[in-house]
Amino acid sequence: AKENGRNLSQFFTREMNDEATERRALETALHQALEREEFVLHYQPIVDVQTGNLSSCEVLLRWHQPEYGNVYPDKFIPLAEDTGLIIPIGEWVLQKACREAMIWAKKTDTPPGVSVNMSSRQFQRINVVELVQNTLEMTGLPAERLTLEITESLLIVDDETVIEQLHKVRELGVGLSIDDFGTGYSSLSYLRRFPITTIKIDRSFILDLTSDSEAAAVVSAILSMAQSLNLKVVAEGVEKETQMEQLRKGGCEYIQGYYFSPPVPIEAFRLMVLKEGPM
Numbered sequence: 001a002k003e004n005g006r007n008l009s010q011f012f013t014r015e016m017n018d019e020a021t022e023r024r025a026l027e028t029a030l031h032q033a034l035e036r037e038e039f040v041l042h043y044q045p046i047v048d049v050q051t052g053n054l055s056s057c058e059v060l061l062r063w064h065q066p067e068y069g070n071v072y073p074d075k076f077i078p079l080a081e082d083t084g085l086i087i088p089i090g091e092w093v094l095q096k097a098c099r100e101a102m103i104w105a106k107k108t109d110t111p112p113g114v115s116v117n118m119s120s121r122q123f124q125r126i127n128v129v130e131l132v133q134n135t136l137e138m139t140g141l142p143a144e145r146l147t148l149e150i151t152e153s154l155l156i157v158d159d160e161t162v163i164e165q166l167h168k169v170r171e172l173g174v175g176l177s178i179d180d181f182g183t184g185y186s187s188l189s190y191l192r193r194f195p196i197t198t199i200k201i202d203r204s205f206i207l208d209l210t211s212d213s214e215a216a217a218v219v220s221a222i223l224s225m226a227q228s229l230n231l232k233v234v235a236e237g238v239e240k241e242t243q244m245e246q247l248r249k250g251g252c253e254y255i256q257g258y259y260f261s262p263p264v265p266i267e268a269f270r271l272m273v274l275k276e277g278p279m
């Protein structure tokens with residue numbers, strides 16, 4: 001047993017070294033990713049489920065790393081947050097998204113809105129109001145077409161400067177959406193204290209929606225609460241027709257998920273924008 005223990009601990013040390021090495025290599029690569037233009041944005045449609053029309057989209061960052069291949073955000077966003085690289089990367093995402101959204105505006109009378117993920121670190125480290133205001137001025141995108149997706153974790157840090165930024169961003173006319181709703185902090189008091197416009201029901205509830213009556217109860221409670229508070233609701237991670245149907249009947253207005261489309265490159269999304277009528 002003693003020997004086993006030693007082998008095991010050697011094994012773990014080696015594993016951890018590999019992980020640390022991998023992390024360092026990834027960090028070096030991440031430092032160069034912006035200037036080497038290795039990032040691209042993908043767009044996932046958010047569909048008005050009552051009409052079937054494309055309403056807006058979520059912007060999702062993709063990293064094509066020449067050596068490691070495609071690195072997904074769940075892997076590199078936490079690293080970007082830890083290293084502070086999320087600041088320049090986040091700026092790039094916002095500017096690129098607003099610029100690209102302006103291109104569609106010229107091609108259709110009903111250009112979709114864009115939702116951009118914001119890290120809590122951005123609100124804690126920089127003035128997001130200035131960033132957003134400058135970006136809107138620079139690109140000419142009307143504020144009403146932009147929504148920032150934030151997480152519940154940002155709303156529970158009781159930080160005056162964060163709270164003020166959220167109010168000012170909203171005053172510009174930009175929407176504020178709570179991402180992964182239902183997975184975080186359980187008090188809902190922040191829904192009244194912050195100028196939220198939209199909530200996005202987390203995928204985990206949608207996954208169990210048609211098989212688990214408790215998940216279904218949570219979803220319908222969220223829907224009726226949102227209605228009383230006059231908030232828009234987006235259901236995330238909708239993959240099946242049965243889920244879509246149940247949400248539609250329950251009065252959910254917006255749906256996002258593989259059922260309609262996965263996140264796609266700009267060229268493919270452009271075709272969806274140009275295609276008039278239901279998706």
Ligand code: C2E
Pocket residue numbers: 044059060061072073074077090093117118119179180203236237238239256257258259262263
């Ligand atoms: P998120 O904001 O919750 O984004 C939704 C994730 O669910 C995306 O993963 C999307 O590809 C995936 N998804 C969409 N529909 C379905 C579906 O029907 N089924 C399943 N199984 N998955 C679906 P992705 O693109 O890998 O992004 C992961 C997370 O990385 C995002 O979660 C977000 O928190 C973060 N992220 C992505 N882009 C950015 C960014 O530009 N800035 C920041 N700060 N975070 C980002």
Ligand code: CA
Pocket residue numbers: 058117149179
């Ligand atoms: Ca999101």
Ligand code: CA
Pocket residue numbers: 179180200202236
């Ligand atoms: Ca989400």
Ligand code: CA
Pocket residue numbers: 180
């Ligand atoms: Ca998430």
